Structures are given as structure tokens and as C-alpha cells.
Amino acid sequence: MTYSRSTKIGSKGFTLVEIIVTIVVAGILGVIFMQLMGTALNSSWNSVEIVRDESNGEGIMEQIIADFVREMNSDPTNALNTLVINNSSPSKLYGENVTMAYILFDGAGNEVTSASSNTLKVTIQAPGFTSPAITGRYALTIILANSRATNDPIIFY
Helix, strand or coil, rough: CCCHHHHHHCCEEEEEEEHHHHHHHHHHHHHHHHHHHHHHHHHHHHHHHHHHHHHHHHHHHHHHHHHHHHHHHHCCCCHHHHHHHHCCCCCCCCCCEEEEEEEEEEECEEEEECCCEEEEHHHHHCCCCCCCCCCCCCEEEEEHHHHHHHCCCCCCC
């Protein structure tokens, strides 16, 4: 049995063409990856602002609830009126992004705005998201109601 020398010579290593093709493909994939990561990094600030605004909104909502509970403990019949009166000043006690409105629900369950009611809808709209197309998308809403009688026990918040 005889072996040819030509088979042993060509079987070691990569050719120059294989190395160049590998480098070109790695370069193209690197450029695509950097382009995608650059876009993601450029828009990542938006997520941070949304989380920050939501956190601030939750803090304001907790303050409104605490004020409502305090008012309910002291004068249950005027608690909602006190919140609305305190928030109607030009400086707005809770900030410009807070809206308060008395609401009622009709027989079909639809929300109807009222001049006075036992139900108060409080909405906190995140700043920067006030265009009509996305209003309410980044908002916190709570419905407060006068549901306690004067002789009910005090609630601690």
C-alpha cells in the first residue's frame, strides 16, 4: 500500500479565501448588531422617563388617598368637597397633571360627568403624554366615594 504525498500537504489549516470570507461575514454581522444596539440605546431613555413619571404619579396618588382618608375621618359628609376645593386653586395642590371630576353612572354603566355627586374620579396624567391620541395611556385613575357614615370607625392610613 502506497500513500501519496499530495493528500497530506493540502489537509492542514484554512485557505486565505476562507479566512477573508470569515472576516467579512463577521464584520457584516458586527455592523448589523451595532446598528440594532445603537437604536435600542437611543430609545432607552423613554423607558426611564415613563418609569420615573409613573413613580411620581403613584406618590401623588398615595398623597391624595391619604388626604381623602384624613378628611373622611374628620368629616365624612364633606370629604370629597374638601379635596376638590383644595385642588381648584391656580397652583393646584397636587400638580397640574391631576384632574378631579364628579361622576355618576347611568343605567347602562356609562360614566357621566356631574356637577356634584358622591363619587369623585381623580386622574393623574403623566407629563409629556398629553396629546389626544395617547391621553389616558400613561395615566393613573382612582374613584373615591363618600360611603362612610359619621358613626363608622376611624380608618388609619
